[in-house]
Amino acid sequence: AGKTFALIQYNQQVSFFTDITRGAQEAAKASGDELLVFDANNSAQAQDSAFDTYIQQKVDGIIIVSVDQNGVMPAVRTASEAGIPVVAVDGVLPEGPQKAQISVDSYTAGKLIGEFYVDYVKKNMGGKVTLGSVGALNSDLQNLRQKGFDEVVNAAGVATSVGVVDGRNIQDQALAAAENLLTGNPDLQTLYATGEPALVGAVAAAESQGRTDKIKLFGWDLSAQAIAAIDQGFLVGVVQQDPFLEGKKAVEALVTLAGGGSVEKEIKVPVTIVTKENVDAFRAQFK
Amino acid sequence: MTLYTERQSGSRLRDFFESHAHVLSIAVFLIACCALFTSINDVFLSPGNLLNLLRQAAPTLIVAVAMTFVITTGGIDLSVGSIIALVNASAALLLRAGWDWPVVSVLMLMLGAVIGLFQGYFVAYQRIPAFIVTLAGLSAIRGIALVLTGGFSILIPPGLFLSIGRGTLFGIPSPALMGLAVALIGFIVLNFTVYGRHVCAVGANAEAARRVGIPARRVVASVYVWSGVAAALAALVVAARLGSGSSNAAVGTELDVIAAVVLGGTSLMGGRGTIVGTVMGALTISVISNGLILSKIDAFYTQIVTGAIILIAIWVNTRIFDQVGSVRRKS
Amino acid sequence: MTLYTERQSGSRLRDFFESHAHVLSIAVFLIACCALFTSINDVFLSPGNLLNLLRQAAPTLIVAVAMTFVITTGGIDLSVGSIIALVNASAALLLRAGWDWPVVSVLMLMLGAVIGLFQGYFVAYQRIPAFIVTLAGLSAIRGIALVLTGGFSILIPPGLFLSIGRGTLFGIPSPALMGLAVALIGFIVLNFTVYGRHVCAVGANAEAARRVGIPARRVVASVYVWSGVAAALAALVVAARLGSGSSNAAVGTELDVIAAVVLGGTSLMGGRGTIVGTVMGALTISVISNGLILSKIDAFYTQIVTGAIILIAIWVNTRIFDQVGSVRRKS
Amino acid sequence: MRVRGIRKSFGSIEALRGVDLDLWPGECLGLVGDNAAGKSTFTKILAGTYLPDAGTIELDGKEIAYSGPAEARGYGVEMVYQDLSLCDTIDVAGNLYLGREISKGPFLDKAAMQRGAHEMLRKLEIRIPNTALKVAQLSGGQRQSIAIARSAAFDPNVLILDEPTSALAVAEVEAVLALINRLKAKGVAVVLITHRLQDLFRVCDRIAVMYEGTKVAERAIAETNLEDIVRLIVGEGHR
Amino acid sequence: MRVRGIRKSFGSIEALRGVDLDLWPGECLGLVGDNAAGKSTFTKILAGTYLPDAGTIELDGKEIAYSGPAEARGYGVEMVYQDLSLCDTIDVAGNLYLGREISKGPFLDKAAMQRGAHEMLRKLEIRIPNTALKVAQLSGGQRQSIAIARSAAFDPNVLILDEPTSALAVAEVEAVLALINRLKAKGVAVVLITHRLQDLFRVCDRIAVMYEGTKVAERAIAETNLEDIVRLIVGEGHR
């Protein structure tokens, strides 16, 4: 107890990240340690600078939710050389001195939702559909989610893609892009969204175009809007990571390390594909 | 040799072309874009898509009309995207807390006005460059939205509020109607009222305006109030369309809005503004992003194509202006 | 009654204060910020942290020096963040493909120059507002970076290149040295060369400059070349610092850079620029973000505090200027 | 109007070092002096454009402290500035009515202003074919005419003219001098700054001479002549 | 210099409707005309600032087509513009040497320019206490003096003065007239636009009169007088 840890965040505009922060804060409170949070607001450079500053400040451990997985490595090495343990959350860092990686592997999980999608299309949609995607092309992770998903879906040959539009990780941009995708493809049957802003935008687009009865959505990251859409039935499956747990485990790992213990290099957190069946378990979280 | 003749008064039509060259050329460009996209994809001209287009353009359009006033005074407002985020988040929070939607709407417009007044005060009365005041606003105001939402996107409970964004009247989407109404009001105010004249005067020569007794500072402050109110209105539309409020809304919108205004032919130097041009500028931007998706351009290329199209639009604009206008006025 | 006396020539010191008021007041503000953060946290003044600060400020500083030239001509360059992204991504790709780092570095500076020249051409020779040209650039150039990287971050293989970002000379980080060198060159060029004089003249009165035979268009085009080159240099620093290239780098940097320049006292209206002010403006921005981290401000509040501090800095600046300068010059 | 002890500095330059002046209705005061004597600065203070560092202004025996030119205009003080102070992007009629637009409710009555503008220009014998032209497109003399027409149009009590005829052709100068005489007859107090000394003798009742920020002499028009004024301006023989 | 058939329109306004003019070294040509006659537009074309819509300019018998004012300056054509064309944020010395800075390599030789500036101003009897002042801070007459000093300083072949004395006080006007006579003696061709007709008779050899975009008359100074010129300008009795 009484240690100071720092959490270097990606941004604080998306529930996913805020949940990591909350989980970390709760764990820190429980162990009686101080947690400093830095919001990089999507900037890799700002994360690098924050590392420098925290190293000067001689914190006892750093949690990094990286914007650029490769771009934080020099800072991670410097921190480790200064004797400060680093734990990575969410973005998967390359091989390096970080003590632990707590995340969902986006590529693998992309494949997972891909398999779920293939399954669903075969069972409920006659095995052959059209597919559009709303991505965030500037996000490395979300591109991996697209890649994993596409590979599985293409291999199964169940969908003809009409293309990916760029929601830029901004809700209203994603909405406009999704709307245009829908009007441009009046018979579109399925839509895949790779992150929270994209999914929120896609849900709103389906509603505003009055297409909720003709289209099925799949995507990433629960939100209140997503739960409502699941209830209405047009959002079929959502990959839900457990960011709160990730944040919590990250602090716990640092506490262990600071106490001289050791932790597993890869700390697994479960992903769930949330559907109508299991959505109730998540309601409380998004009130 | 000593033949005293008066000058012929030349063609008024030529004067008309010259003084409206900017607006005419963006009009030509807009039509060209529409023709191009129509030829690529027949969905483009479908009524459904056109209504879509209007609805999507509405938030940008609403803010751009007010921004035309700001830019006409020689100022700029970089904070509009952040104001949208803050109002949009606040509205969602209040609605979720059970407040009535008319109350919330009015309060939100007032919030926009207050923010605008605050910024306008620093620009007009403390003479701090508008770029800086509103850049500070850009950072701080979104920061407030962040604090209010805690980074979560806030669901707006179903209800009448949502029809601000999703309703239709006579088959026309309500955001489009609001956009057109705002544009019409802006057009009348800028061109036909004393206030509009004062806005131009302040932008053309602030010191001269002050010297003839125009309340120059009050006029300058006021345009920021309008851009605050317009951003708030746009925020209500965005919130109602998304059915949620988030501090993540409208990132970067200020640049779209300013691009719309300048594409339309309003001068960044102040003194000269055109609402008709702004409307077409805003539509052009929406048409481009809509048309590119319909044309199934690879999403990776949309940013490149968008940038290129804006540059070409303005370039053609300048060229046409130079041709119609005084040929080779300057060497 | 008919007493003919000459005016006393007043205190030169007062003139000095007046004409340097902006720079003096940002200096005062910077010192005040440093004092404040020192009192909150003793790490702030530690040599390690100060070197950190310099290193962190370097990319902004490098671009801000060039931007001072651009703004002094009355222009603006919104594309610098995107140029950083493109160069940074291209450099990473070339290095990964096994090219030698000196070759890559030179090529990248040339790439920056070419982009700047392209934009400068449209601004100077096609007379399209700089705001629009570089706004189009902001979109298109980052778009190219996106296409090149496919949206993924590119790892730079270990090697000498990385020392551009991480090396030290006499204990001073190499980015800091580059930043200071660029600032020194900028200072000399702007204040003591014929070219620098022409940059001011073009910004003060472009038509007058043209009339006295200054190659006004060439001068205007040139400043965009410098900002392109400076952005490329900053990109190399960033790439070497992070050991990776990404199309996501330096989003929004243009606003930081412009804020640094204007905080320093360069006028957005053109004709008056100060490199010393720019250096202090860039340092102030870095000091604020560094100091806020050290002060353990809740992350949710940093944006608000940053915005507020910028506004206050300029406000104090204006106030002091008004005091030192002609008191109540205008009513 | 009674002005006492006006001082004004810009940085190290003491533009005005204590200037006193009296002005009576229906009279024209000529204000002359070398370049940079402080004439423009002084009259700008009278018109409320600058606030003085020291000194008082009394109007009809009451001391007034302007807060700006709008207020001065409220007292009926009008000025033609040396830099003209026109809005380039606004048309001729708009500039003539700037700050005093004819309106129906909040709306501009453009037709009435165009008509009124024609009338104003006609009275001053100014030939501008089209009052809908932007001011930026006019010649130097035309621009100056507009500034003069504007200042004279709204029944001022005090009219200050800072080198109003510098860019005007012969006939137009005559028209301005005639205008000044008309206004004097109506009881307007006129201050005329000019370097065309011969004009002074055609309209002025008194002449004040400034030198390096002070008033060095004041002469009734009957007591002086051109050579005397020139000598006073240059300050020869007085040092 | 031989100029033929110059035309220039701005939108619907035909500023120049075909103007011919000859100019000889060592002579001063007065160019007069009503406001908006087209004098400034015409001289701007001579100085390369505007390109004509039609017409030719010959210099020493060779036809030249300017591409801009820099080129005209190259031929030794200098002009004082009616709007002065100064850079407000640059100091007095800097404005005097604008475009022709004294340099050591790429570096400005500021000391030499300050010295040179003092010299130039002294020659023209212009009193500006401090050549390091920004031009924005100067009075109207001081600004005009600087524009004149600049144009005359670098041995022009053709010097065009567009109302150079409009804001000058008596002594300064004299200095400018003396300057013109000095330059004439050196073989410079001078074009003087002015509304102070009496000045014409002190320096000009010929007077050209413009009216509504055309040249309507040309008179040798010996053949004419003030009344004649006034009549020519107004166009009375010729219609």
Ligand SMILES: Nc1ncnc2c1ncn2[C@@H]1O[C@H](COP(=O)(O)OP(=O)(O)OP(=O)(O)O)[C@@H](O)[C@H]1O
């Ligand atoms: N805004 C200003 N800033 C600094 N100095 C100024 C300013 N305005 C005037 N001055 C200075 O004040 C002095 C008086 O200037 P002013 O314009 O009043 O002269 P003036 O008598 O009108 O001359 P002119 O006949 O040339 O117009 C000059 O030395 C000038 O440099």
Ligand SMILES: Nc1ncnc2c1ncn2[C@@H]1O[C@H](COP(=O)(O)OP(=O)(O)OP(=O)(O)O)[C@@H](O)[C@H]1O
């Ligand atoms: N840039 C321009 N745009 C449009 N019209 C112009 C422009 N410059 C001049 N004109 C028009 O050309 C005509 C001639 O103007 P010019 O300035 O040459 O007159 P001038 O003889 O110099 O008059 P003044 O004695 O008043 O200076 C005027 O009618 C004017 O309105």
Ligand SMILES: O[C@@H]1[C@H](O)[C@H](O)CO[C@H]1O
């Ligand atoms: O993993 C996270 C979240 O899932 C969210 O979609 C934002 O981007 C990613 O980094």
Ligand SMILES: [Mg+2]
């Ligand atoms: Mg004056």
Ligand SMILES: [Mg+2]
């Ligand atoms: Mg003229």
